[in-house]
Every structure is written in structure tokens, then in C-alpha cells.
Amino acid sequence: MIYDIVRPFLFALDPETAHRAAISALQTGLVPRPAAAADAGLRRTVMGLEFPNPLGVAAGFDKNAEVVDAALALGFGFVEVGSVTPRPQPGNPKPRVFRSVADGALINRLGFNSDGHDVVYARLAKRAPHGIVGVNLGANKDSADRVADYAGGVTRFSDVASYLAINISSPNTPGLRDLQEKDGLARLLAAVAEARERAARRVPIVVKIAPDLDDDALAAMCEAIVAARMDGMIVSNTTVSRAGLSDARIAAEAGGMSGRPLFAPSTAMLAKVRTIVGSRLALIGTGGIHSVATAREKLAAGADLIQLYTGMIYEGPELPGRIVAGLLRH
Numbered sequence: 175m176i177y178d179i180v181r182p183f184l185f186a187l188d189p190e191t192a193h194r195a196a197i198s199a200l201q202t203g204l205v206p207r208p209a210a211a212a213d214a215g216l217r218r219t220v221m222g223l224e225f226p227n228p229l230g231v232a233a234g235f236d237k238n239a240e241v242v243d244a245a246l247a248l249g250f251g252f253v254e255v256g257s258v259t260p261r262p263q264p265g266n267p268k269p270r271v272f273r274s275v276a277d278g279a280l281i282n283r284l285g286f287n288s289d290g291h292d293v294v295y296a297r298l299a300k301r302a303p304h305g306i307v308g309v310n311l312g313a314n315k316d317s318a319d320r321v322a323d324y325a326g327g328v329t330r331f332s333d334v335a336s337y338l339a340i341n342i343s344s345p346n347t348p349g350l351r352d353l354q355e356k357d358g359l360a361r362l363l364a365a366v367a368e369a370r371e372r373a374a375r376r377v378p379i380v381v382k383i384a385p386d387l388d389d390d391a392l393a394a395m396c397e398a399i400v401a402a403r404m405d406g407m408i409v410s411n412t413t414v415s416r417a418g419l420s421d422a423r424i425a426a427e428a429g430g431m432s433g434r435p436l437f438a439p440s441t442a443m444l445a446k447v448r449t450i451v452g453s454r455l456a457l458i459g460t461g462g463i464h465s466v467a468t469a470r471e472k473l474a475a476g477a478d479l480i481q482l483y484t485g486m487i488y489e490g491p492e493l494p495g496r497i498v499a500g501l502l503r504h
């Protein structure tokens with residue numbers, strides 16, 4: 175595999191610089207082209223959208239919609255761009271992404287570095303419509319009205335997004351996850367639903383949650399999301415836990431942990447959510463997928479669709495093609 179040769183060079187770089195290099199490589203078309211991406215055996219209709227296969231690239235990989243078509247060409251059945259904030263913002267000071275190679279994990283505290291609604295919208299509007307492209311919405315750090323930030327995102331992206339994701343689970347914007355709590359959540363979802371009603375097209379909306387909620391909070395959230403007539407949930411974002419991380423130096427970094435150690439807790443939570451919501455919501459299972467086996471386990475736990483990001487850093491750009499081919503074989 176060519177990635178066996180490339181990986182040491184990328185891993186010699188700061189993780190964020192390596193990511194920038196990967197995005198540049200994708201922009202120049204240096205990508206493997208798997209064959210099985212759109213086999214009829216993997217097609218599924220979820221939230222009224224027809225997905226060529228159930229594996230998507232998770233938010234954070236292409237925050238600013240720079241490589242949507244290249245990501246689809248890697249074999250992904252859908253791409254979720256973002257998180258996008260209304261106004262452009264730089265995010266937290268660098269360094270802000272840390273690898274734990276031994277654990278197949280990452281800690282990031284990017285803090286919604288974003289080109290902002292206008293630039294990301296223009297990029298999406300310019301491309302020939304093709305494939306399923308979700309837009310993940312965030313809020314500005316210095317926003318006076320975060321509810322308005324999300325509602326504004328719904329209004330702005332309804333005509334270019336296949337679906338929208340409301341990300342209130344990033345651990346890296348102070349106070350953001352308070353929106354997951356009861357009163358705040360009801361108010362937020364009402365504003366989001368109202369913005370959708372006003373838009374020309376009824377775009378499906380999913381809510382992305384943290385894996386760090388206790389059972390009561392989780393049940394309350396699920397019911398609020400169903401009651402607000404949302405279409406689905408993404409389970410889950412990164413965790414503030416450091417369980418499963420062997421590198422104490424990396425564990426001491428603030429931020430959200432993704433990758434292999436997140437697989438078990440996020441999959442257990444996904445199964446709980448499926449039990450609570452039954453067939454009332456579509457579920458996107460995200461967290462720690464790094465192989466055909468983990469992809470299958472996530473689906474078996476109740477996911478209609480799955481996403482990955484960190485696994486590709488360790489396994490390389492052939493991972494999506496390999497997983498899709500593996501799902502097809504089973």
C-alpha cells in the first residue's frame with residue numbers, strides 16, 4: 175500500500191499540517207479510486223435521500239467544502255462538510271491537534287476554525303450537484319445569540335445541502351454543549367424547525383450529540399429531538415474522557431478524543447439511542463470506525479448510516495474503499 179510509504183512522512187509533521195497536505199493532495203486528484211462505491215447491494219434510502227453506500231466522511235475532515243468531490247471519489251457514500259460558523263473565525267491557538275499513534279486516537283481542540291457561511295456556501299453552490307453532501311452547522315465563539323447562528327445556517331444552506339447537522343456537542347467552544355440541556359435544546363430545536371419551515375425546501379435535519387451524556391440526559395435529548403420533528407441523530411462527537419488512551423502526555427491535552435478508544439463507548443450509546451427512539455429517527459453511527467469489522471458492528475448496533483474520520487489518518491485513504499468492499503462481501 176502506498177500509504178505505508180507516505181504515512182511516516184505525514185506523521186513527521188504536526189497533525190494539522192499533515193491534514194493540510196492531505197487536503198492539497200486530494201485537490202490535485204491524487205486519490206485511489208475504488209470500484210465498489212456504488213454497488214446496488216449497498217444502496218439505501220434514509221431520510222428520503224438515496225445513499226449509494228452507508229459510509230460517509232465525518233464532519234471536521236472537510237470543514238470548508240474544499241474537497242467534496244475528491245472525498246466522494248475515495249469511495250464514501252456521502253460527505254458531511256463543516257462545522258461551518260456564520261462568520262469566519264480562526265479557532266484556538268496552535269498546536270491544537272495531537273496524535274496518539276499507539277492508541278489510534280486523536281485529541282483536537284480546533285474550536286471551529288471556519289471560513290464562514292458565505293465562503294462555504296459559495297463553494298457548494300459552484301460545484302455541479304452530485305452525491306450526498308450534508309452541511310454541519312456550528313456557532314461563533316463570540317456569538318451573542320447561538321440559537322440564531324444555527325437557525326441562520328438552516329436558512330442559508332437549505333438549497334445546497336442534502337441534509338443539515340446541528341452540532342451542539344463540540345467540547346471546544348465554551349458553553350456550546352449547554353445547548354444539549356433541556357430548556358436550551360427545546361428553544362434551539364424550535365428555532366431550527368421554524369427556519370426549515372420558512373425555507374423553500376424541507377431539508378432533513380439531524381442533531382449531533384456528545385458521548386459524555388448520562389442515561390437520563392440522553393433519554394431527554396432523544397425525546398426532545400423526536401418531539402421537534404427532527405429527522406435523525408449523529409452518535410457521536412468526540413469525548414472529553416481519556417479512557418483507553420495510554421499516552422499520559424497526550425491525555426493531558428484539552429480537547430475531544432476520537433479514534434479507536436471512542437469506538438466502544440460511542441457504539442454502546444448508539445445502541446441505547448436505537449432502543450429509545452425505535453424507528454422514529456435515522457441514526458448515523460460515528461466514532462472509532464477503523465476496519466470492516468468495526469463498520470459492521472456499528473451498523474449492527476442500530477446505525478442506518480456510519481461515518482469515520484480518525485481511522486483514515488491511521489489506515490490511509492484506501493480505508494473507505496476497503497470498508498465499502500468489505501460491507502458488500504457480507
Ligand SMILES: Cc1cc2nc3c(=O)[nH]c(=O)nc-3n(C[C@H](O)[C@H](O)[C@H](O)COP(=O)(O)O)c2cc1C
Nearest residue numbers: 232233234256257341411432433461462482483484
Ligand atoms: C480533527 C477533528 C476535527 C473535527 N471537527 C468537527 C467539526 O467541526 N464538527 C463536528 O461535528 N465534528 C467534528 N469532529 C468529530 C468527528 O466528526 C467525529 O464525530 C469524531 O471524530 C468521531 O469519529 P472518528 O473516531 O471516526 O474520528 C472532528 C474530529 C476531528 C478528529
